[in-house]
Amino acid sequence: MTPPARVQAAIDLIDAILKAARGQGASADTLARTFFRERRYMGSGDRRAVRDLAYRAVRRFGEIPDNGRAAMAGLAREDADLAALFDGSGYGPAMLSEAEPVASGGVIPGWIEARLPKLFDAAEKDALLDRAALDLRFNPDRTDRAGLSAHWPDIAFSDILPRAARLPNGTAIEDSDLWQHGAVDVQDWGSQAIVAACNLPDVALAIDLCAGAGGKTLALSAMMPSARIIASDTSRDRLAAMEPRRRRAGPDRIETVLLDPRREWERLEAFEGQADVVLVDAPCSGSGTWRRNPETRWRLTPERLDKLVAEQARLIAIAMRLVRPGGALVYAVCSLLPDEGARQVAHGLKGQPGWHISLEHMNIGRPVGADGELAGARDNASQPAGMLLTPHHDGTDGFFFTRAIRSC
Numbered sequence: 001m002t003p004p005a006r007v008q009a010a011i012d013l014i015d016a017i018l019k020a021a022r023g024q025g026a027s028a029d030t031l032a033r034t035f036f037r038e039r040r041y042m043g044s045g046d047r048r049a050v051r052d053l054a055y056r057a058v059r060r061f062g063e064i065p066d067n068g069r070a071a072m073a074g075l076a077r078e079d080a081d082l083a084a085l086f087d088g089s090g091y092g093p094a095m096l097s098e099a100e101p102v103a104s105g106g107v108i109p110g111w112i113e114a115r116l117p118k119l120f121d122a123a124e125k126d127a128l129l130d131r132a133a134l135d136l137r138f139n140p141d142r143t144d145r146a147g148l149s150a151h152w153p154d155i156a157f158s159d160i161l162p163r164a165a166r167l168p169n170g171t172a173i174e175d176s177d178l179w180q181h182g183a184v185d186v187q188d189w190g191s192q193a194i195v196a197a198c199n200l201p202d203v204a205l206a207i208d209l210c211a212g213a214g215g216k217t218l219a220l221s222a223m224m225p226s227a228r229i230i231a232s233d234t235s236r237d238r239l240a241a242m243e244p245r246r247r248r249a250g251p252d253r254i255e256t257v258l259l260d261p262r263r264e265w266e267r268l269e270a271f272e273g274q275a276d277v278v279l280v281d282a283p284c285s286g287s288g289t290w291r292r293n294p295e296t297r298w299r300l301t302p303e304r305l306d307k308l309v310a311e312q313a314r315l316i317a318i319a320m321r322l323v324r325p326g327g328a329l330v331y332a333v334c335s336l337l338p339d340e341g342a343r344q345v346a347h348g349l350k351g352q353p354g355w356h357i358s359l360e361h362m363n364i365g366r367p368v369g370a371d372g373e374l375a376g377a378r379d380n381a382s383q384p385a386g387m388l389l390t391p392h393h394d395g396t397d398g399f400f401f402t403r404a405i406r407s408c
């Protein structure tokens, strides 16, 4: 393919991503796979160049562009070499005109930026769209740091999380024996910190209310091998996607429970007041994971956010009924918006005597108050509502997480 033809193909791919974003369709990664499968004539170099160009535009513009050409024209405004490829030749894009729509603005949609806490300075904002490293959780029964370093000499380890390792982005781990035999699984360090927050003494029953494909359930199971673990979710497909991961990880004590949306209690009632720990890894905007799925910021609308906030509040109320006296509720969202995190929890616990926040042994992230701002900062006297992890400060996806203990 000629360089201008690659630019036109990137425009077409962005158009597919925009269409899906407007209609809540497939993710950009899924669309890119389909796009290239349908264009067998593209060589691997073409595919890489087209993908890089399209993702560069998706990362660059926070506001949803009018179309793929407007997105690429916006990039061309900042890149003369790219602008020169709009030459009207062969399969390439038509020449740029002064009158056509051009994407502009910053990397964060304006309405979301207005809701971010003040702690998000320029460096924090830029890091939200950086490329994420490849984080792993390893199983110490099957490998150790020396074994991992021998296999991947450029691997790094966390000083805080005992089973967390990190590889350069793009490392092909699924070909390795270590992955195939369940010695390692892919898991962001932020997710591992959330699982660590569930690590209380003598857990006999743990409920992972929104278990999805089991990323955190499997980590819980590895951390507390003698506990009974209930993994529930409303998505049959996601629960099914846990199965191959379970097979790789080896024997466990996980029981999956498929819930009916809005009738979750029917399947959970038997555990009322019984759980030592309930993890609510709630459905959320995903604003902390833009570095992996940058197109999700084109999908979010204020109306969709309101619906998510209402659903999170409902799930917190369900989880509180499941926790036994002395047990804990761990709430987490991969979002940076206080409406989904600190404010949501403060609201959920308000007027609930017998519950208090306990952030003991949480050694990663920064404590934030109910307003989502740094707790303990000179201008913020509020008590910590939970911990905030950010890509810039912690090198993880963005998360809010907290632990509330039920005393009676």
Ligand SMILES: C[S@@+](CC[C@H](N)C(=O)[O-])C[C@H]1O[C@@H](n2cnc3c(N)ncnc32)[C@H](O)[C@@H]1O
Binding pocket: 191, 209, 210, 211, 212, 213, 214, 215, 216, 217, 232, 233, 234, 235, 238, 259, 261, 262, 264, 281, 282, 283, 284, 315
């Ligand atoms: C952030 S994801 C969970 C990710 C998962 N814990 C992991 O670590 O891989 C949120 C999950 O909540 C589930 N969910 C949405 N509404 C729910 C509900 N009402 N009850 C239980 N799960 C729900 C979604 O299907 C999704 O799998």
